[in-house]
Amino acid sequence: MIIDCHGHYTTAPGALQTFRDAQLAVLKDPSLVSQNGLPVISDDQIRESLEKAQLRLQRERGTDLTIFSPRASAMAHHIGDEATSLAWSRVCNDLIGRVCSLYPDNFVGVCQLPQSPAAAPANSAIELERCITELGFVGCNLNPDPSGGHWTSPPLTDRHWYPLYEKMVELDVPAMVHVSSSCNPCFHATGAHYLNADTTAFMQFMTSDLFQDFPTLRFIIPHGGGAVPYHWGRYRGLAQDMKRPPLSELVLHNVFFDTCVYHLPGIELLFKVTPIDNILFGSEMVGAVRGIDPETGQYFDDTKRYIDALPLSEEDRAKVFSGNACKVYPRLGAKLAGRL
């Protein structure tokens, strides 16, 4: 079985965006509030939105199951306030829940959290619990910068976030560290802000004792770990200069990278420096880069092809394609028991 740990519902039916547009209109003109009903989306519309996109690509690329979450760039936790974010998150998560019910063999859910710059992470724990216990989700996406490029929240290692981590540990679910769109003109979302957040989070984890406080807390850093594997020597050296333990002890029981790196040399580097137990197959499809690489004639984001080109043992290949995901997302592992 091949599990793609990183997919977003970027192709949701138009009624979802209509709901969001109405919500944003209300922010500008509160008299509109009563007009913003929940989006009406039929099962057929959901099927159509997936059949021609994610499901087609799963079939074409030979992958089986996608760990599926709401569109990351649309989370936009910086817009409105906590009530805005909660209403939007619930609608988006419920839609992911319907996708997973319609296609239980193809999708398993990960939720968006109702974060907001002024919101307490304890409130995100409530929506997390709802999604895990009521919708059957297996994890969440955690935005380390709900301000959208102004980085006004404390580092992920601050006690500020502990109420959410306590719930994650209680439910035994991991978080993918994933920012959303940027309202800071310095940062292009998918070309800078996403990768910067990945790099930033890793360094925060490296310089803290978070995992002493939460030995079973787990994070997936997407986009191949941002800049980290490319600068693996820098990180090993910084840890050593700071008299910290080696990275293997310091963070690698708790931090995992996906394979959303869109060329073979990058994937080769990722696998060369990172322990195989810390790599989860992911493609971010349909996502940041949608075109075909003229150098290969294949989709940039068909990352399975790059992994297929590596000389891995069958055991290692199975870890990357499914075993590691089942360990990092134990609720997924339990769902799949007997199917793998």
Add this chain to the structure above:
Amino acid sequence: MIIDCHGHYTTAPGALQTFRDAQLAVLKDPSLVSQNGLPVISDDQIRESLEKAQLRLQRERGTDLTIFSPRASAMAHHIGDEATSLAWSRVCNDLIGRVCSLYPDNFVGVCQLPQSPAAAPANSAIELERCITELGFVGCNLNPDPSGGHWTSPPLTDRHWYPLYEKMVELDVPAMVHVSSSCNPCFHATGAHYLNADTTAFMQFMTSDLFQDFPTLRFIIPHGGGAVPYHWGRYRGLAQDMKRPPLSELVLHNVFFDTCVYHLPGIELLFKVTPIDNILFGSEMVGAVRGIDPETGQYFDDTKRYIDALPLSEEDRAKVFSGNACKVYPRLGAKLAGRL
């Protein structure tokens, strides 16, 4: 000849820090202002600070000339105001000028700019011109985020920066894009902020027409280009999705990467994806990582060893070690004419 394009005077005599401490004390208590004289540093103190550090390492590692600038993390453009930054920049630049006069075969100067969050880049152009024409420097370090981690300035591609670029073009000098310390607790300086800034700047350049306005403007993005080479497929794909020209046309006449990547797999990747004409040897010594890699028994930042291990032609090796630097820094090329 082997030219290291990226060295900072991280080992300056203590009197420099004493000056800075006094300057910062004045910010807290303006009555102290009259006590802050210029730092008194003898030629012998300068020699001693270099002989046991940068000069020793040049000899041991077999490099010849370092493009040398004030300590990047100490620029701290976010502290005080423009007057603070100007006084500190002039002192730091003058000291680099003395280093270059004492060791003209070993060091050539690059200046710190008197940036400040509220300062106009035109004012940086004045100090740039002084350093180039009076001190014989060959370039500058440009901080894309003088706020120190809050990213309050416009992108580097905004017209805000054009007065500085006009002076750079007039003087025919490049800038290394280099942030300083971070006062945002989210960002560790050398482990996150530096690399994020590199990644951010590249994406800014990629999404603008800056180099149509300034065809001869040149930037060095340090630390191996941040996350960019590792995600080269992502950047090629993003450019294509945005209907922009290929990276080779879009930015690679104007943007160059150094080799401050502290392990062989990272350097291998850099050379695999980046055109050889866009790579300048650099080590950042004495800098971010000072220890010895237990896996190799060599200094992490002895990046020449990694390049020596690559199967490069003599022509390509000469480009990376000296030819490209002389093209990107034409005033250095002119100084070295006949010595190469």
